[in-house]
Amino acid sequence: MNIVFLSGKGGTGKTTVSTNIAYINGFNYIDCDVEEPNGHIFLKPEYKEVVQSGILNPVIDEEKCTLCNACVENCQFGTLANTGKKILIFNELCHGCGTCSISCNFNAIQEVKRNVGKIEIGTYEKGKFMRGVLNLKEPLAVPLIKDVKELIVAHETNIIDAPPGSSCTVVETLEDGDYAVLVTEPSAFGLSDLKQVVTVLKQMAIPFGVIINRGDNNNSIITDYLNKEKIDLIGMIPYSMKAAQLYSKGTLLIKDPELNEVFVDLSQKIMHRVMTNGKN
């Protein structure tokens, strides 16, 4: 069972909500925000294992290569270039698709794994913890997210923290998601970015609901939209300076009795929806 937490806009509280919900229930926590994974700050895991993640890059056997150019012509990402004397390879552009090796009629291309990041696996106080960390200067996060997802144990309950935005990294994180929680904030920015992820979720046919974080007297900017689109509002976390301060120190918000109540209530509402496939 995979419950994915996402937001469109960054900094709306994905990690805050997902870590607290994971902790309350003792669920596995999986950080797929591999460019800037922050869940460890709150759950303070102990890592027991590190798995390297990589993508397959081409290596040319120059003895066999006839410079026929088929690999260069078929590659869609500009990874290969023919100088007339040899085939040059730009690894950072490679998507690891294997088109070059399929194209080669001379068996001159081998694919070798190149490291793009690591997956740290361990436990936190209440359950399993796993996170992907993208190597710096590595542009492509999707292959690493895919590797993280492959290590997920499907029959356990997994809280998955997604990257911000609404592009390919988010789509990869949502793959095999059973339910999604969208965390937003009551602002014009929050609304604009929420609409983008809603489109993705509808296309992928994943049931979802929305949590408004830092709720205040502007909530109607979000609730008007949700009502109009008949989108389920799971609940609201009121604005609180206390929450901001606890977050800044890397403390779970449920350590505060008042906020604990808010999150226990939210957790029950989320789990009810997960069990009923999105019904409230």
Add this chain to the structure above:
Amino acid sequence: MNTGESIVVISGKGGTGKTTITASLAHLMSKDVVKADCDVDASNLGIILNGETKLENDYYGAKVARINEVKCLDCGQCEAVCRYNAIELKNGKYSVRPLKCEGCNACVVKCPNNAIQLLDEKTGKIQVKETSKGKLVTSVMIPGAEGSGKLVTEVRKTGKQYGIDFLIDGSPGVGCSVMASVTGTNYSIIVTEPTQSGYEDLIRVYEIVKHFNSKALLIINKYDINEEMTNQIEKAAKEIGIQMLGRIPFDPVVNEAVNGLNAIVEYRESRASKALINIYEQLKEEIS
């Protein structure tokens, strides 16, 4: 400016205030500076700067495979060769899942009956807006699209038709969109917040800024939420060679500004506005 300078505003961590700060800098800078919204996943600068759309072009930044059902022999070799799980068998027929397809061409090359074609896929729209603060180049990304880095590059390329100085709103993270936003800039303003997450993400994104030889300048937003952390970040920044541009206090006027679709500096008397004006003065000094 008018010297061919490019400034990008980034953050590592999302939601630290990149866009609200960029909008205020846009208000303070000359109209000749071209504003470019390169946070293509969540492009919000246009919400504040508003303006009239003068030009809009579709952008085809990716490819997607399509199977011709008549020519398809149902052999399944495409499915076997696809590494993205983008080909599915439904009711005995193979078809492409567009959201999963990377447009890599492997299935096209493999198909024994030329039944698969790669088609250009629209990944977004590029828009040029005339605002009261000058030209804004922005985009509307199609949700779930591939290649947001390429869309960033297209936004910047379009901007070059309108001037030589650029103020760029970047995206969170450290991946392809961020790299495409930072490359070729002279200055990277990193906006962080005094939280453990903000701190760790700042350190990661600084490596990208350094890699592209852009000069790192730091703003700590909402600094008074945790002054101890603010001091710690400033100290670390100094040690690794990031220059401090200024601090901005937590100020409820920021929310009011965003929801009123205004820039913070339009609330002249607010604490946040005063801090931003000060930051702009520092920035001018740095550039001159």
